[in-house]
Amino acid sequence: MSPNPPPDPAPEHSGSLRVTRSLVIPADELEWRFTTSGGPGGQHANKASTRAEVSFDVAGSRSLGPRQRSRLLERLGPTVRAAAGDERSQMRNRELALQRLRARLAEGLRVERARVPTAPSARARARRLTDKRRRSERKRARARPVDDDG
Numbered sequence: 001m002s003p004n005p006p007p008d009p010a011p012e013h014s015g016s017l018r019v020t021r022s023l024v025i026p027a028d029e030l031e032w033r034f035t036t037s038g039g040p041g042g043q044h045a046n047k048a049s050t051r052a053e054v055s056f057d058v059a060g061s062r063s064l065g066p067r068q069r070s071r072l073l074e075r076l077g078p079t080v081r082a083a084a085g086d087e088r089s090q091m092r093n094r095e096l097a098l099q100r101l102r103a104r105l106a107e108g109l110r111v112e113r114a115r116v117p118t119a120p121s122a123r124a125r126a127r128r129l130t131d132k133r134r135r136s137e138r139k140r141a142r143a144r145p146v147d148d149d150g
Contacts, residue, residue: 017098019105025063030101031055032094037085044088051085052093054101068109075108 017025034049058069059078072080082104084096120128 017102019102020109023063023068023105023109025056025061025105029056029061029063031057034090037093039085041088048088048090050088050090050093051083052090052097053081053083054094054097055079055081056101056105071111072105072108076104080104080108 016027017030019025031054033053033055035051035053036047036049037045037051039045057079058064058072058076061069064072080101082097082100084093084100086096087093
């Protein structure tokens with residue numbers, strides 16, 4: 001028996017999901033469901049449960065802080081789901097479903113920065129007026145000359 005326990009596996013392999021720097025969802029909070037993928041593929045598609053669907057209970061999660069929970073409940077609802085049936089392999093569909101869930105949660109947690117209105121500088125205003133005068137002069141030069149002889 002060795003004195004040191006083996007190192008923990010990488011978070012992605014243990015099923016936990018890193019959404020942001022401050023949010024990691026443990027594997028036991030993710031609920032998986034596997035079904036047949038449907039579509040073309042013959043016997044393999046009809047018998048193998050390769051389509052993966054993962055769901056995350058926002059309302060009952062222990063890993064979310066109060067702000068994160070309220071933001072996700074407001075934007076995505078009490079349960080967030082993601083599914084993948086694109087590939088023939090269940091393992092690859094699991095990875096795709098996790099990526100899609102991560103993207104949905106990250107987008108739901110994203111905070112829009114407030115726009116700070118700015119005013120054009122004095123130089124920008126002067127350049128705009130100069131350009132307007134130049135454009136006006138160019139268009140005036142295209143016009144037919146006025147005949148003063150009458």
